[in-house]
Amino acid sequence: MTPVIATQAASLSPLALFLQADIVVKIVMLGLLGASIWTWSIIVSHWARMRTTARDTDAFERDFWKAENTDAFYKQHKDNALPTARVFQAAMFEWRRSTGRTNIDRDGTRARLATAMGTAVAAELDRLGDRLNILATVGSVAPFVGLFGTVWGIMRSFTAIADQQNTSLAVVAPGIAEALFATAIGLFAAIPAVIAYNRFGHGLNRLEARLTRFADTFHATLSRELEL
Amino acid sequence: MDRADRTGLGIAILGHALLFGALSVSLLRPTAKLPPLNPPIEVELIDAKSLVTAAPDAVREASAPPAAQTPAAAAPEPVAAPPPPTPVAAPPPPKLVAVAKAPPKKVEPRPLAKTADAPKPKKVETPATPLAKADAKAQAKPRPSRLGGLGAQLSQAASSENARAPGTGRGTAAQGSGTPATKTAAQLEASFIQALFVKIKRYWRAPTGVDAELLRTQLVVTLKPDGSVGSITVVSQSGDNENNSNLKALHAERAVNAVRRAAPFDLPSEHYAIWQSLGPLTFDKRLN
Numbered sequence: 001m002t003p004v005i006a007t008q009a010a011s012l013s014p015l016a017l018f019l020q021a022d023i024v025v026k027i028v029m030l031g032l033l034g035a036s037i038w039t040w041s042i043i044v045s046h047w048a049r050m051r052t053t054a055r056d057t058d059a060f061e062r063d064f065w066k067a068e069n070t071d072a073f074y075k076q077h078k079d080n081a082l083p084t085a086r087v088f089q090a091a092m093f094e095w096r097r098s099t100g101r102t103n104i105d106r107d108g109t110r111a112r113l114a115t116a117m118g119t120a121v122a123a124e125l126d127r128l129g130d131r132l133n134i135l136a137t138v139g140s141v142a143p144f145v146g147l148f149g150t151v152w153g154i155m156r157s158f159t160a161i162a163d164q165q166n167t168s169l170a171v172v173a174p175g176i177a178e179a180l181f182a183t184a185i186g187l188f189a190a191i192p193a194v195i196a197y198n199r200f201g202h203g204l205n206r207l208e209a210r211l212t213r214f215a216d217t218f219h220a221t222l223s224r225e226l227e228l
Numbered sequence: 229m230d231r232a233d234r235t236g237l238g239i240a241i242l243g244h245a246l247l248f249g250a251l252s253v254s255l256l257r258p259t260a261k262l263p264p265l266n267p268p269i270e271v272e273l274i275d276a277k278s279l280v281t282a283a284p285d286a287v288r289e290a291s292a293p294p295a296a297q298t299p300a301a302a303a304p305e306p307v308a309a310p311p312p313p314t315p316v317a318a319p320p321p322p323k324l325v326a327v328a329k330a331p332p333k334k335v336e337p338r339p340l341a342k343t344a345d346a347p348k349p350k351k352v353e354t355p356a357t358p359l360a361k362a363d364a365k366a367q368a369k370p371r372p373s374r375l376g377g378l379g380a381q382l383s384q385a386a387s388s389e390n391a392r393a394p395g396t397g398r399g400t401a402a403q404g405s406g407t408p409a410t411k412t413a414a415q416l417e418a419s420f421i422q423a424l425f426v427k428i429k430r431y432w433r434a435p436t437g438v439d440a441e442l443l444r445t446q447l448v449v450t451l452k453p454d455g456s457v458g459s460i461t462v463v464s465q466s467g468d469n470e471n472n473s474n475l476k477a478l479h480a481e482r483a484v485n486a487v488r489r490a491a492p493f494d495l496p497s498e499h500y501a502i503w504q505s506l507g508p509l510t511f512d513k514r515l516n
Contacts, residue, residue, distance in 0.1 A: 015252045037240045045236030 017181040020174065022156050028149035028182050035138045035145075036189035042131050043196045049128070050203050057084045061214065064088065083124035083207065087215050090120035095222055106226045113222055117215040124211060129204050132197060139194035146186015153179020413502055420495055420503045424449075425515060427493060432486040434513040435478045441513040442467035443475060445483045448507030453500050455492035460484050463508050483511040 018029055060082055067073040074092045077085050094116040098109040157175025164171055434440065444466045450458040462480045487509070495503050 013252050014248050033244070037237070037244050040240030040243060041233065041237035043236070044239045045232040045234075048236065049232045 014181065017178045021178045021181070022153060025149045025153045025156075025179065025182050028145055028152070029185055032142055032146055032149075032182070032185040032189050035142055036185065036192075039135060039138050039189055039193045039196070042134055043192065046131065046196075046200055050200070050207075053083065053128075053207070056082050057210070060084050083121075083128065083211055084214055086124055087117050087120040087211055088218065090116045091215070091218055091222065099226075104226070109226060110219075110223050113219055114215075117219060121208065121211045121215055125204060125208050128207065129200075132200050132204070135193045135197040135200070139190050139197055142186045142190035142193065143183070144186070146183040146190075149182025149186070150179045153182060416499055416502050417506065420499070421506055421509060423495065424487075424490070424493055424506060424509065428486050428490040428509075429515050431489040432511065432515050433482060434511075434515075435475045435482060437472060437475050439467075439469055439472040440475050440479070442469070443472055443479045443512070445480045445511045446508035447483055447487065447511065448505060449487055449509060450505045451493065451495075451503055453497065453504075455494055457488055457491040460487055467512075479511070483509075486511070 018026065021029065060077070060080070061084060064073060064084075070092070074089070078089065080086075080089075091113055094113050095109075098104065098112055154176055157172055157179065160175055161167055161171055434443075446463040446465070448461050448463050450460075452458050462484070465476055465480060468476050
């Protein structure tokens with residue numbers, strides 16, 4: 001390494017710390033950096049998606065309960081990708097197929113409607129929560145990976161001590177600083193991941209409750225229609 | 229990967245690049261070091277006792293000189309004493325006191341040298357030390373006093389102390405710390421040894437190993453007048469057992485080397501007679 005980098009080792013410059021590190025520690029650092037970027041991209045996109053979903057669902061449910069003609073509303077929202085709209089579409093699809101025949105099995109229709117809507121709710125939740133497990137994984141594994149890098153780096157600096165027969169801080173410190181940098185990146189990736197995972201899990205639970213509520217209410221409405 | 233994913237990835241990469249860029253150009257580096265709260269004070273570690281350790285106290289000075297005086301030296305006292313009585317006439321209770329008072333002055337030969345001027349310094353001092361006078365009188369002239377028996381005991385004690393003082397070594401060095409004027413050869417030697425140790429300590433590295441701290445090596449060092457080392461002899465070694473016997477030779481060798489490397493020593497040349505041979509110097513792990 002050039003002396004410039006060596007003198008910078010005392011600072012917090014991540015570039016210097018990275019360049020000084022052992023190849024194993026470098027790989028660990030790059031992996032953790034990638035994990036951090038991935039985590040944050042998931043956080044940002046998920047957060048944006050959940051925000052628009054909540055806003056659009058509010059508008060959709062308001063419009064839905066105001067709508068006079070359910071068939072017309074269905075036609076209007078046939079391709080809506082909103083979770084609530086998907087549940088509504090699944091229910092309407094099942095309703096049309098069950099009531100299109102001459103003799104209607106009312107109990108069977110009710111059961112099929114409930115199943116169809118439940119499936120739609122589960123599918124929507126699966127789709128939305130698809131990448132949250134990545135957050136969970138990063139949150140739990142990144143500190144260990146960082147720790148691995150640190151242990152490796154400290155092992156290396158101890159070897160340096162043994163080689164130089166010199167235990168002065170000047171020999172030990174750069175290696176340990178660079179090794180600890182791996183743990184720092186690990187924590188840097190893990191902490192937001194854990195926080196986001198918990199927050200988003202909570203958000204998904206609330207969305208599930210909301211979708212189930214909508215499905216139950218709509219199911220009640222359709223059952224009432226069946227009795228006429 | 230839809231639009232939200234792409235924007236999320238873009239924002240994440242941008243944020244990381246910004247953060248690491250900021251760290252790399254050390255925006256987050258701690259700013260200039262704070263000045264120390266107090267100006268640094270230079271500290272020197274000295275563990276040698278200085279040659280003069282305390283101010284003389286009046287009582288001891290009055291009583292000590294007669295104690296330090298050998299019986300042979302006491303003989304001239306009366307010779308020196310007779311001249312003073314006449315000028316000392318000023319204070320009323322004169323002659324007995326004058327005889328008693330003489331010994332303290334005897335320490336300095338000055339009054340003898342210039343007999344003509346002798347009265348004057350004495351006159352100045354006589355009113356100043358009534359306490360010392362009384363004390364000295366009690367010791368120097370015990371027999372005529374009414375408490376004959378006690379006086380005899382006192383004088384006996386004084387003479388026994390007298391006998392012990394010059395002979396004993398370091399033990400009395402501490403005891404006599406209050407009377408710098410009567411420093412004995414043993415005391416001087418002890419302080420020279422201390423001075424030697426201060427310098428040697430810098431070069432002394434005790435060997436390490438099992439039970440190495442138990443080893444003691446005693447050296448006697450002869451010094452040349454210029455302070456350099458003449459010869460070093462290992463007088464004795466102690467504290468060895470089967471664990472550290474292999475370190476014995478090394479211990480002695482290092483002790484000798486430490487003395488050699490610490491030389492030359494800067495000791496007062498007028499006392500060369502005392503420090504031309506110093507010892508035994510005891511080397512242990514910590515060096516005193």
